[in-house]
Amino acid sequence: EPEVTQTPSHQVTQMGQEVILRCVPISNHLYFYWYRQILGQKVEFLVSFYNNEISEKSEIFDDQFSVERPDGSNFTLKIRSTKLEDSAMYFCASSSRDRGLSTNEKLFFGSGTQLSVL
Amino acid sequence: QQQVKQSPQSLIVQKGGISIINCAYENTAFDYFPWYQQFPGKGPALLIAIRPDVSEKKEGRFTISFNKSAKQFSLHIMDSQPGDSATYFCAANGDSGYALNFGKGTSLLVTP
Numbered sequence: 001e002p003e004v005t006q007t008p009s010h011q012v013t014q015m016g017q018e019v020i021l022r023c024v025p026i027s028n029h030l031y032f033y034w035y036r037q038i039l040g041q042k043v044e045f046l047v048s049f050y051n052n053e054i055s056e057k058s059e060i061f062d063d064q065f066s067v068e069r070p071d072g073s074n075f076t077l078k079i080r081s082t083k084l085e086d087s088a089m090y091f092c093a094s095s096s097r098d099r100g101l102s103t104n105e106k107l108f109f110g111s112g113t114q115l116s117v118l
Numbered sequence: 119q120q121q122v123k124q125s126p127q128s129l130i131v132q133k134g135g136i137s138i139i140n141c142a143y144e145n146t147a148f149d150y151f152p153w154y155q156q157f158p159g160k161g162p163a164l165l166i167a168i169r170p171d172v173s174e175k176k177e178g179r180f181t182i183s184f185n186k187s188a189k190q191f192s193l194h195i196m197d198s199q200p201g202d203s204a205t206y207f208c209a210a211n212g213d214s215g216y217a218l219n220f221g222k223g224t225s226l227l228v229t230p
Contacts, residue, residue: 033216035218041222042220043154043207045216091161107152107164107218109161109163111160112161
């Protein structure tokens, strides 16, 4: 089965530093997403991206966050100045469709990047 | 505001038993209801999903029951196995939005 690949698997950074989380979505997918999961809590939507622009973002996705598709394969999430509360597992996901997902269409998640802000 | 409420928070079931996890939603615009399974250190993986035009969907040992009038849906795992031990998330999505709204998750432990 195709996979979404995320790097690094773990990232430790100092508060106030910039981090870039990287993702390689499934090759024929067009819709890309970032979600995060604070330890022991639910998975939360951050942002969706299609056709080189943000389609939707949550309240969490403030000006400290940005996304980019720098080339034909990578999809990145940048946190400009990390805060302690940004510590979480960040999941990249991709799908061939976004809204109107049929029951046979999947949103594929990567294994995540565990971000620890000290 | 919690869009999708999930219960119980944790569940212990003996091997061979039935695991039942419940979810409720408020937004009547939701029309896609998936369940995700997550093992430690892994991302959520789609298990089964349903649209509100049917009341039940079954795939192997996994069944979703959907009650549109009550705005509730549930996951039943028949003949539960130790390998089913994982965290299960319900979610919901509507055509007006891109985001999946997840419940808080249920940690399932199936004992031998």
